[in-house]
Amino acid sequence: xxxxxxxxxxxxxxxxxxxxxxxxxxxxxxxxxxxxxxxxxxxxxxxxxxxxxxxxxxxxxxxxxxxxxxxxxxxxxxxxxxx
Amino acid sequence: xxxxxxxxxxxxxxxxxxxxxxxxxxxxxxxxxxxxxxxxxxxxxxxxxxxxxxxxxxxxxxxxxxxxxxxxxxxxxxxxxxx
Numbered sequence: 658x659x660x661x662x663x664x665x666x667x668x669x670x671x672x673x674x675x676x677x678x679x680x681x682x683x684x685x686x687x688x689x690x691x692x693x694x695x696x697x698x699x700x701x702x703x704x705x706x707x708x709x710x711x712x713x714x715x716x717x718x719x720x721x722x723x724x725x726x727x728x729x730x731x732x733x734x735x736x737x738x739x740x
Numbered sequence: 741x742x743x744x745x746x747x748x749x750x751x752x753x754x755x756x757x758x759x760x761x762x763x764x765x766x767x768x769x770x771x772x773x774x775x776x777x778x779x780x781x782x783x784x785x786x787x788x789x790x791x792x793x794x795x796x797x798x799x800x801x802x803x804x805x806x807x808x809x810x811x812x813x814x815x816x817x818x819x820x821x822x823x
Contacts, residue, residue: 679768680767680769682765682767683764685762685763686762687760687761687762687763688761689822692761698793707782709785710781711778737772
């Protein structure tokens with residue numbers, strides 16, 4: 658549950674920010690041995706799935722993909738439009 | 741980049757564990773105002789997308805969904821089969 662604790666902390670530190678609707682997605686891939694990376698393709702598909710549920714503007718998505726050794730992390734930060 | 745730092749820390753603490761291939765997905769939804777929750781449905785669709793890229797056994801998926809105030813967090817931990 659350490660990850661949940663992290664999100665809780667993160668939430669507290671943002672409490673002064675404007676209460677916009679947000680969606681944050683993190684994908685961490687620990688590759689036991691080096692295989693091909695599918696996170697860039699996965700990212701596009703994840704966005705496609707999310708768009709079934711919420712409207713997502715092209716410029717409301719912030720993407721960060723990082724490689725470090727055998728770990729790859731994909732981070733998507735999405736600010737949802739006001740309804 | 742605080743989230744990435746968190747993952748890095750997490751990785752270090754697991755360095756003694758067996759180097760199995762893993763995929764961890766976190767979805768945090770900060771709802772500006774209360775709307776319907778779509779994370780349970782989203783979870784099923786995310787798994788469907790991931791199965792296009794990797795084989796995922798039914799019992800290799802650990803799901804945790806949590807609600808706290810206006811924040812919902814979905815956590816998926818997947819141990820991938822050895823190739």
